[in-house]
Each structure stands twice: as C-alpha cells, then as structure tokens.
Amino acid sequence: xxxxxxxxxxxxxxxxxxxxxxxxxxxxxxxxxxxxxxxxxxxxxxxxxxxxxxxxxxxxxxxxxxxxxxxxxxxxxxxxxxxxxxxxxxxxxxxxxxxxxxxxxxxxxxxxxxxxxxxxxxxxxxxxxxxxxxxxxxxxxxxxxxxxxxxxx
Numbered sequence: 001x002x003x004x005x006x007x008x009x010x011x012x013x014x015x016x017x018x019x020x021x022x023x024x025x026x027x028x029x030x031x032x033x034x035x036x037x038x039x040x041x042x043x044x045x046x047x048x049x050x051x052x053x054x055x056x057x058x059x060x061x062x063x064x065x066x067x068x069x070x071x072x073x074x075x076x077x078x079x080x081x082x083x084x085x086x087x088x089x090x091x092x093x094x095x096x097x098x099x100x101x102x103x104x105x106x107x108x109x110x111x112x113x114x115x116x117x118x119x120x121x122x123x124x125x126x127x128x129x130x131x132x133x134x135x136x137x138x139x140x141x142x143x144x145x146x147x148x149x150x151x152x153x
Contacts (some may be wrong), residue, residue, distance in 0.1 A: 001055045005058045006037075006040060007060045009039075010041050036054075040110075058116075064122070071120060074117070080116075081096040083084070
C-alpha cells in the first residue's frame with residue numbers, strides 16, 4: 001500500500017510546527033520504499049497534488065479546540081472531520097474540503113484511507129522554533145501511533 005505521512009505546520013511558529021517535528025522524527029524511523037514522509041506548510045487545495053496517487057494518507061498537525069489540555073492527541077478520520085465545525089484549526093477544515101473536492105475531481109486518485117493525528121495546542125502564532133513542553137512531549141507518542149498505523153497494529 002502506497003502511503004504518505006504528511007506533517008503540516010510551520011516550525012517557526014512554536015506549537016504550529018508539531019506536525020513538521022512529527023514528520024521529521026517519523027522519517028528517521030521509516031525505511032520502506034512504499035512509504036513517503038513529507039512536510040509542508042501548505043493547506044487546503046494546494047495539498048491536492050501532494051496527496052494524489054497514494055492509497056493511504058497519515059497527517060500530523062496541530063489542532064485548536066476548546067479543550068484545556070495542551071498536548072492531547074486526537075486521532076481523526078474524514079468522518080470525524082465532517083462532524084466538526086470550523087472552529088478547530090483552518091488546516092482541518094481545509095483538509096475536509098480538500099478531500100471532498102479531490103474525490104470529485106480525481107476519482108480513484110485520492111487516498112482511500114485517511115487518518116489525522118492532531119495535537120491539541122492553544123497558540124500557533126507565537127514566533128519561535130520551540131514548542132511548549134506539553135506539545136513537544138506529544139511528538140514521540142504520535143510517532144509511535146503512526147508507526148503502529150503503518151504496521152497495522
């Protein structure tokens with residue numbers, strides 16, 4: 001199964017870089033030719049070209065909700081994204097729309113299996129490369145979860 005692990009975010013905006021850090025750590029552990037690990041600062045329809053042609057898509061990103069526990073890990077499917085409102089992060093709202101449009105425009109070319117690992121944060125606008133301790137602590141946990149997804153556990 002051709003798989004893309006995609007870290008989304010901006011690593012100079014503190015906690016918003018969590019997806020990038022997760023992708024980098026995951027890439028160090030992957031050596032299978034059918035698995036690609038990439039990072040991007042893009043969102044929305046600009047992701048279409050990047051995700052087309054894969055059977056499975058695993059995304060790592062930051063999420064903003066009304067939750068109080070920074071560092072909490074959410075495992076979301078496209079169905080979960082469809083149930084949420086747009087008050088989460090624009091990345092997820094854009095992802096939901098991107099998947100819907102991609103499936104309409106490129107039937108058979110979009111990933112059928114999509115999982116999002118989103119790490120709860122409270123601020124993705126602080127300039128700096130350091131993440132808050134709670135969000136940083138979630139990185140190895142999400143990497144472990146991604147590896148389990150890849151290995152089918």
